[in-house]
Amino acid sequence: MDSISQIVLGAAVGEAVLGKKIGNRAMLWGAIAGTIPDLDVVSNLWLSEVEGLAAHRGISHSIFFSIIGAFVIGYAVHWIYQSKFHYQIAIAARSLLFLALGVGGVYVSTVEGFRLLPMLLTLAVLAGGYFFIKQRYFHHRIEKPNASRTDWILLFFLGLFTHPILDCFTVYGTQLFAPFSNYRVAWATISVADPLYTIPFLACLIIASFYNRESRFRSIINWIGIGWSILYLSFTVLNKQSIISTFSKDFTAQGIEYQELLVSPTILNNVLWHGVAKTDTSVIFGKYSWFDSDDRIQTFNLPTGDNLIASYSDDPTLQTLKWFSDGFYHVLQRGDTLQFNDMRYGKFLDNKDDPANFIFKFDLVDREGILEMLDAQGGPPPGEETSFMGDLVDRIRGIE
Numbered sequence: 001m002d003s004i005s006q007i008v009l010g011a012a013v014g015e016a017v018l019g020k021k022i023g024n025r026a027m028l029w030g031a032i033a034g035t036i037p038d039l040d041v042v043s044n045l046w047l048s049e050v051e052g053l054a055a056h057r058g059i060s061h062s063i064f065f066s067i068i069g070a071f072v073i074g075y076a077v078h079w080i081y082q083s084k085f086h087y088q089i090a091i092a093a094r095s096l097l098f099l100a101l102g103v104g105g106v107y108v109s110t111v112e113g114f115r116l117l118p119m120l121l122t123l124a125v126l127a128g129g130y131f132f133i134k135q136r137y138f139h140h141r142i143e144k145p146n147a148s149r150t151d152w153i154l155l156f157f158l159g160l161f162t163h164p165i166l167d168c169f170t171v172y173g174t175q176l177f178a179p180f181s182n183y184r185v186a187w188a189t190i191s192v193a194d195p196l197y198t199i200p201f202l203a204c205l206i207i208a209s210f211y212n213r214e215s216r217f218r219s220i221i222n223w224i225g226i227g228w229s230i231l232y233l234s235f236t237v238l239n240k241q242s243i244i245s246t247f248s249k250d251f252t253a254q255g256i257e258y259q260e261l262l263v264s265p266t267i268l269n270n271v272l273w274h275g276v277a278k279t280d281t282s283v284i285f286g287k288y289s290w291f292d293s294d295d296r297i298q299t300f301n302l303p304t305g306d307n308l309i310a311s312y313s314d315d316p317t318l319q320t321l322k323w324f325s326d327g328f329y330h331v332l333q334r335g336d337t338l339q340f341n342d343m344r345y346g347k348f349l350d351n352k353d354d355p356a357n358f359i360f361k362f363d364l365v366d367r368e369g370i371l372e373m374l375d376a377q378g379g380p381p382p383g384e385e386t387s388f389m390g391d392l393v394d395r396i397r398g399i400e
Contacts, residue, residue, distance in 0.1 A: 001166050002193040008202045010034015010159040015222045017155045022145035023213035033159025037061045050317045050373040061164035062178040074153030171264035188264035189236035197232050201225045247275040250297045272396040274346045283343045291398030300350050305331030317371040338364040348388045356381045
């Protein structure tokens with residue numbers, strides 16, 4: 001799932017574990033725990049593109065890491081709060097936090113070139129946020145939290161463990177059993193970003209943060225948020241079963257024989273679903289929305305393109321991409337470049353014949369008989385985001 005959803009889930013779990021004892025600091029540490037697994041992207045600094053692709057949602061998203069990490073980080077945080085340098089560490093941490101927010105805000109506002117007004121607005125918002133948080137949370141004396149080592153270990157275990165579990169609900173997949181297995185658990189019931197999941201959950205968390213830690217309502221509203229998370233995820237599981245039935249019946253009615261069928265929701269919703277089936281030589285795909293006028297699915301057929309990659313059968317980069325896409329792929333030739341398309345995500349518009357129309361794609365070039373992945377491209381081409389999102393909204397509404 002997206003970072004915001006993981007932060008909210010981690011913060012809510014932290015509040016459930018330690019909110020009554022340490023107040024909003026439980027949310028803060030829970031949010032940190034919910035963010036830690038995704039720090040595996042730092043490995044991209046020294047790994048190749050394809051190695052980084054394989055490493056993401058790997059060991060840091062495993063049960064093994066959740067257990068080991070909980071003990072290591074839990075012990076460390078407990079030691080920090082019990083040490084005589086607790087006050088100095090807390091002040092330094094706060095300063096670094098706001099410095100990071102300031103630098104990040106300035107960077108975001110000027111990433112496409114210096115823009116004075118956006119930068120000033122960003123700084124104004126950050127300054128306002130700083131003084132609000134300072135008055136709301138940091139005006140009192142910094143006290144050592146009334147939490148045991150076991151409390152901290154439990155908080156970090158649940159924060160670290162719920163992160164990969166949530167990711168398992170997406171189609172991307174999570175190596176939950178690493179380092180003992182590279183099998184990717186992917187239930188594919190929810191999009192990697194779904195506002196209907198995140199926004200109510202976030203609202204509950206924000207409301208809870210304004211109440212005293214001893215308040216019964218604070219605990220209730222936080223658990224309402226957690227309950228919404230569980231309820232919505234359960235709904236996506238049931239919804240997927242209905243969608244699978246729709247695709248399966250329609251493909252059978254069309255006389256389509258396939259080896260395996262995969263369905264997953266399109267980005268930002270659980271209404272429009274993408275289905276893809278694979279045969280020995282091709283992939284067959286289509287989309288279905290709740291708002292379609294009938295259950296008839298318009299299908300499209302693409303060759304896997306195995307003839308283009310036959311000479312690279314043992315190539316490690318190609319093997320990694322086949323593993324990553326779970327065998328649902330389509331390869332096309334663009335000049336000297338091979339474009340490997342992950343068909344689990346399909347196209348923005350199924351009927352549009354354009355290499356840029358594939359949602360998740362990888363460019364490969366031949367380097368003396370060995371394939372090298374140039375980059376991973378996800379989402380619409382730069383400058384065409386509005387057009388592609390408009391097309392997506394129309395398709396969600398049932399407009400072909």
